[in-house]
Amino acid sequence: MAAPAERIPATVMAAVAAVDNRRLETIFNAHHATVWRALRRRGLSPEAAEDATQETFLLAAEKLNDIRPESEKAFLIATALRVAHSLGRKTVRWELDEDMDQRLAAGRDAGDRRADRQLCDLVLSKVDPDLVEVFVLYELEGLTSPEIAELLQIPLGSVASRLRRAREQFRDAAARVEKSLQKEGQS
Amino acid sequence: MTRPVGDPSERLLETDATDFERRVLEAALQQKPSKASTARMAAALGVSATAIGTATTAKALAAGAAASKGTAAAGASVLWPWVSAGVAVLVVGGVVVGTRSGEPTRVPHAAPPAVTAPKDPVPARELPAPPPAPADTPAPSPAAATAAAPRARAVTAAGDLGDQVALIDSARAAVSDGAGARALEILRRYQERYPAGSFRPEAAAIKIEALMKLGRESEARALAERFVAEHRGSLLARRVAEVAGLAQP
Numbered sequence: 001m002a003a004p005a006e007r008i009p010a011t012v013m014a015a016v017a018a019v020d021n022r023r024l025e026t027i028f029n030a031h032h033a034t035v036w037r038a039l040r041r042r043g044l045s046p047e048a049a050e051d052a053t054q055e056t057f058l059l060a061a062e063k064l065n066d067i068r069p070e071s072e073k074a075f076l077i078a079t080a081l082r083v084a085h086s087l088g089r090k091t092v093r094w095e096l097d098e099d100m101d102q103r104l105a106a107g108r109d110a111g112d113r114r115a116d117r118q119l120c121d122l123v124l125s126k127v128d129p130d131l132v133e134v135f136v137l138y139e140l141e142g143l144t145s146p147e148i149a150e151l152l153q154i155p156l157g158s159v160a161s162r163l164r165r166a167r168e169q170f171r172d173a174a175a176r177v178e179k180s181l182q183k184e185g186q187s
Numbered sequence: 188m189t190r191p192v193g194d195p196s197e198r199l200l201e202t203d204a205t206d207f208e209r210r211v212l213e214a215a216l217q218q219k220p221s222k223a224s225t226a227r228m229a230a231a232l233g234v235s236a237t238a239i240g241t242a243t244t245a246k247a248l249a250a251g252a253a254a255s256k257g258t259a260a261a262g263a264s265v266l267w268p269w270v271s272a273g274v275a276v277l278v279v280g281g282v283v284v285g286t287r288s289g290e291p292t293r294v295p296h297a298a299p300p301a302v303t304a305p306k307d308p309v310p311a312r313e314l315p316a317p318p319p320a321p322a323d324t325p326a327p328s329p330a331a332a333t334a335a336a337p338r339a340r341a342v343t344a345a346g347d348l349g350d351q352v353a354l355i356d357s358a359r360a361a362v363s364d365g366a367g368a369r370a371l372e373i374l375r376r377y378q379e380r381y382p383a384g385s386f387r388p389e390a391a392a393i394k395i396e397a398l399m400k401l402g403r404e405s406e407a408r409a410l411a412e413r414f415v416a417e418h419r420g421s422l423l424a425r426r427v428a429e430v431a432g433l434a435q436p
Contacts (some may be wrong), residue, residue, distance in 0.1 A: 021233065021234060024232060024234055025229075025234035025235055028228070028229060028232060028234050028236070029234075029236060029237045032220070032225065032228060033219045033220060036219070036220045036224075037215075037216075037218050037219070040218065046220065046221070046224065049220070050220060050224045050227065050228060051421065051422070053220070053228055054228050054231050054232065054422065055422065057228070057232050058232070058422075061232070116210060116211070116213075116214035116217070117214045117215070117217060117218060119210070119211055119214060120211045120212070120214040120215045123211050124211075124215070136215070138198065139198050139199050139200065139212060140200075140212060140215050140216060142198070167199065170199075170208075171208065174205070174207055174208045174211055175207075177207075177211075178205075178207040
């Protein structure tokens, strides 16, 4: 190991800190929304997700030199999931209130972002919770299968099969929801 | 995106998603933290959030450099937002992270050095932060600051946010430079301008640190005790306890 930190000249430490800060800033701006989303999907409130996102980046800052640029996102999501886990929360995904369908019907006109998001929650809530995580990480967050396997500590084959089943369920659910919206639109 | 071996197939969005599926999937990606939330996170990390459009990077860098320098010279003193050297074990949210010994370790907005992991690392985290006690600051201007005003999340205009971030950043930089009085003055301005601001807890924490720097320790401790009680379990509370030399929350 290198010399104790006290012996490293202040100017060098300042330079290291400046470079690290630059990188932290870059990855924060590139990925904080992804991290925050991953935490929200674990059932954290927006406020709790904010705190946990902050913790995630603090941990990342600590290991900045160990993070390969091409695996930043996977590293951050993995860290976020550990942080979420440490919060001791049950893994709650897509908790929906009962009147979701009504509110959806009320605001379903295209272009309404909020309605679209509820639509999204609704469709994803119909996918098996064990499968949906793989689906979201792959389809939305753009992680690769090996990254997901590593992240969730499951075999690569399981990633593939979960993803396949998740897709089937997602497409089924989307078709059903779309149909019911169309029906309502006509009535 | 290249497709590594073992990937089952192209992503739905890139291939044969129906219009409706596409709409659903794209909506998922619209979910983002509010601007105020992003600004708070960036400020806590000592970085500049591009989405908010402030020019705080230089200041943050300067503060970081100053802090690193100070720490290297002064040894154990705790500086904001950088803690260099001396940090042996970092406890964040119950996760214990050993730092690479011998390397300059920088932890923005850092956790205290070598504390024992709290029994319940994250109590009451989901509860909205209570408003910071008003008594600690020169009489805040009117209505907005009154008792129940929750931490103003997502109601602030982006322009305000940039200004708020800049004020908090410069207060923090002043503390890092050892200019406690200047920090207090900046915080007073912040309090005046944004009685219900998005960074009141951060401002209160910096104020405590500034008071410590000025040798007004009993004042700082009193504020710190209240702060820790109100923000129990938060990173800031841990930091404040550390700065003011309280037992860990």
